[in-house]
Amino acid sequence: ALAEKFANIFKKLRSKGKLSEQEVDAVLKDLRMVLLESDVHYKVVKDLVARVRERAVGKEVLESVTPGEMIIKIMWDEIRKILGGEARDLHISSALPSFVVLVGLQGSGKTTTCGKLGAFLKERGFFPLLVSTDTRRPAAKEQLRILAQGSKLEFFDLPQGKTPLEVVRAARNFAREKGLDVVLVDTAGRLHVEEDLLQELKELVTQETLQEVLLVLDATTGQEAVKVAETFRECVNPTGMILTKVDTDARGGAVLSIVAQTGWPVKFVGVGEKVTQLEVFRPDRMASRIMG
Amino acid sequence: LWSRKEVKEEEWEELEAMLIQADIGPSMAVELVEEFRRLRETSKSGGDWQNWLYEKLLTFLKNSETRLFPNASLENLRVILLSGINGVGKTTTAGKIAHLLKEKGERVVLVGADTFRAAASEQLEVWAQRANCRYFRGSAGADPGAVVFDSINSARNNGDSVVIVDTAGRSHVNKNLLAELEKVVKVTKKLVEPPQLESLLVIDALTGQNAFSQVESIARVADLTGIILTKWDSQAKGGIIFRVVREFGLPVKYVGVGEGIEDLVPFEPEEFVRAIVY
Numbered sequence: 370a371l372a373e374k375f376a377n378i379f380k381k382l383r384s385k386g387k388l389s390e391q392e393v394d395a396v397l398k399d400l401r402m403v404l405l406e407s408d409v410h411y412k413v414v415k416d417l418v419a420r421v422r423e424r425a426v427g428k429e430v431l432e433s434v435t436p437g438e439m440i441i442k443i444m445w446d447e448i449r450k451i452l453g454g455e456a457r458d459l460h461i462s463s464a465l466p467s468f469v470v471l472v473g474l475q476g477s478g479k480t481t482t483c484g485k486l487g488a489f490l491k492e493r494g495f496f497p498l499l500v501s502t503d504t505r506r507p508a509a510k511e512q513l514r515i516l517a518q519g520s521k522l523e524f525f526d527l528p529q530g531k532t533p534l535e536v537v538r539a540a541r542n543f544a545r546e547k548g549l550d551v552v553l554v555d556t557a558g559r560l561h562v563e564e565d566l567l568q569e570l571k572e573l574v575t576q577e578t579l580q581e582v583l584l585v586l587d588a589t590t591g592q593e594a595v596k597v598a599e600t601f602r603e604c605v606n607p608t609g610m611i612l613t614k615v616d617t618d619a620r621g622g623a624v625l626s627i628v629a630q631t632g633w634p635v636k637f638v639g640v641g642e643k644v645t646q647l648e649v650f651r652p653d654r655m656a657s658r659i660m661g
Numbered sequence: 662l663w664s665r666k667e668v669k670e671e672e673w674e675e676l677e678a679m680l681i682q683a684d685i686g687p688s689m690a691v692e693l694v695e696e697f698r699r700l701r702e703t704s705k706s707g708g709d710w711q712n713w714l715y716e717k718l719l720t721f722l723k724n725s726e727t728r729l730f731p732n733a734s735l736e737n738l739r740v741i742l743l744s745g746i747n748g749v750g751k752t753t754t755a756g757k758i759a760h761l762l763k764e765k766g767e768r769v770v771l772v773g774a775d776t777f778r779a780a781a782s783e784q785l786e787v788w789a790q791r792a793n794c795r796y797f798r799g800s801a802g803a804d805p806g807a808v809v810f811d812s813i814n815s816a817r818n819n820g821d822s823v824v825i826v827d828t829a830g831r832s833h834v835n836k837n838l839l840a841e842l843e844k845v846v847k848v849t850k851k852l853v854e855p856p857q858l859e860s861l862l863v864i865d866a867l868t869g870q871n872a873f874s875q876v877e878s879i880a881r882v883a884d885l886t887g888i889i890l891t892k893w894d895s896q897a898k899g900g901i902i903f904r905v906v907r908e909f910g911l912p913v914k915y916v917g918v919g920e921g922i923e924d925l926v927p928f929e930p931e932e933f934v935r936a937i938v939y
């Protein structure tokens with residue numbers, strides 16, 4: 370775990386007392402390796418280490434008796450800053466109905482998360498509608514329908530609907546008729562290099578008013594995560610992220626990278642396959658997870 | 662550029678950055694750059710750095726057994742078992758392999774041992790229809806080990822030649838799910854001899870260093886014989902493969918390059934390395 374690795378790094382320094390600049394650099398080199406091994410993006414690590422170094426070569430650290438601990442505390446601090454202060458909520462406005470659209474790469478957990486969000490909102494007094502726009506993946510609609518049934522949620526499908534835009538428009542009318550206040554839209558997975566599929570999403574977000582467009586990202590994603598985020602930003606400008614499979618012990622370095630590069634808030638984290646395993650994102654909890 | 666006398670520090674950093682961004686991993690990236698630096702100091706020859714890197718990375722991957730069932734008897738039943746964490750592409754890959762083997766004249770049966778996830782059996786059933794092969798389904802909530810047991814006996818009775826087992830996605834840190842997979846493998850080994858079993862771990866090319874711990878945990882319980890790397894069409898380099906091959910000696914047998922039934926190709930080390938280096 371990261372905290373252990375960080376602890377080992379400054380254990381080496383315990384006996385040293387004051388640090389020279391070279392020794393600070395040696396510690397930072399180790400910290401850098403640890404972050405890279407947690408899949409934090411190369412450029413993000415570079416900036417982060419530079420900022421830490423700036424603070425670490427100050428008199429205050431170099432003259433401290435526990436310089437190693439101070440450096441780690443500074444690293445902690447900079448990581449927390451990146452992840453953001455408090456938990457951010459969903460923008461379920463007074464618009465009736467409010468729309469939350471889930472987008473992302475294949476297999477990232479969109480359909481499952483759609484089901485989880487439905488249950489989450491129902492528990493908080495909302496009347497959600499789960500909508501599938503995935504006409505590509507075998508049994509995708511059936512998967513969402515089963516999840517809806519499992520949590521006694523309303524489900525909408527437009528069998529003849531070919532594009533997400535058509536389905537969302539019909540879903541809006543359906544939600545209004547039924548007095549449902551939040552529409553959760555599941556979309557088909559798509560790669561950040563599949564231009565026509567990105568265009569399909571772009572059409573949806575530019576032609577419909579959507580309160581939230583959330584990028585659902587697998588916590589095990591490696592260095593490609595930043596490229597994925599930038600492409601989705603150009604195309605659909607997400608309002609936030611949901612990080613899934615955090616339970617697979619992935620250290621969420623991808624999250625740190627994407628938040629650092631995009632400034633997007635992480636709204637929720639998926640911590641398992643069950644419908645109840647969705648948590649509101651807490652920056653300090655994720656920081657301690659990244660740090661070990 | 663790299664054959665001149667002085668190489669700037671930034672250029673070494675650029676090489677390291679390129680390797681890290683291919684998901685090769687920081688320690689291996691540092692190792693490779695240091696080796697290259699030492700070589701340059703000792704040998705006065707210039708040489709093209711890309712060529713050196715290409716050859717070096719290729720050495721990790723040669724002597725890899727990339728064929729399916731290299732030692733199996735073709736007259737007896739063979740089993741392919743697919744495992745991996747959630748969402749990597751197991752079910753889709755099972756369909757693709759079924760199609761591939763049917764085209765080769767095999768009598769294939771696709772087995773749905775994912776009795777847990779919503780619409781898992783419906784999803785695999787569509788693939789069986791697309792691959793035009795028999796589908797053996799486990800009832801919802803049934804024990805996967807029991808499903809595999811029954812499916813292999815059914816395959817023997819039916820005269821099938823290959824059984825392809827799709828298992829449920831699982832977190833590689835969940836002890837119960839690892840135990841479940843271990844049981845499925847044990848059941849299979851009771852019914853077929855080792856050369857008749859191909860136990861393949863499916864890994865998503867977009868995965869970072871976490872892939873290494875996936876292999877580590879699942880290798881302990883699933884007697885892995887190989888790896889399938891999916892979503893390589895994402896243009897993610899899949900550099901974690903080098904660490905995996907070096908540490909576990911597991912060959913990559915196939916690569917998924919899309920969502921269609923034909924989008925599965927045999928692993929080609931040259932093409933894989935070329936995509937990273939050039």
Ligand SMILES: Nc1nc2c(ncn2[C@@H]2O[C@H](COP(=O)(O)OP(=O)(O)OP(=O)(O)O)[C@@H](O)[C@H]2O)c(=O)[nH]1
Pocket residue numbers: 473474475476477478479480481482503506509556557558559613614615616617638639640641642646747748778830831832
């Ligand atoms: N362990 C774990 N598994 C998850 C989590 N969220 C989703 N999954 C699993 O990940 C797999 C993929 O989930 P899906 O919901 O089908 O993913 P998707 O993004 O809709 O996939 P496509 O529609 O094909 O793009 C399923 O096995 C889910 O149960 C999570 O937080 N933790």
Ligand SMILES: Nc1nc2c(ncn2[C@@H]2O[C@H](COP(=O)(O)OP(=O)(O)OP(=O)(O)O)[C@@H](O)[C@H]2O)c(=O)[nH]1
Pocket residue numbers: 475476506558560745746747748749750751752753754775778781828829830831891892893894895916917918919920924
């Ligand atoms: N682009 C691309 N997508 C792929 C590839 N292989 C699978 N997919 C997609 O990835 C998503 C997940 O595939 P599944 O086959 O359901 O994955 P799985 O491992 O069976 O998922 P679980 O059973 O839920 O753990 C689907 O949308 C597939 O179409 C590939 O090689 N390239």
Ligand SMILES: [Mg+2]
Pocket residue numbers: 479480481503506509555556557558
């Ligand atoms: Mg889906």
Ligand SMILES: [Mg+2]
Pocket residue numbers: 751752753775781827828829830
């Ligand atoms: Mg599956």
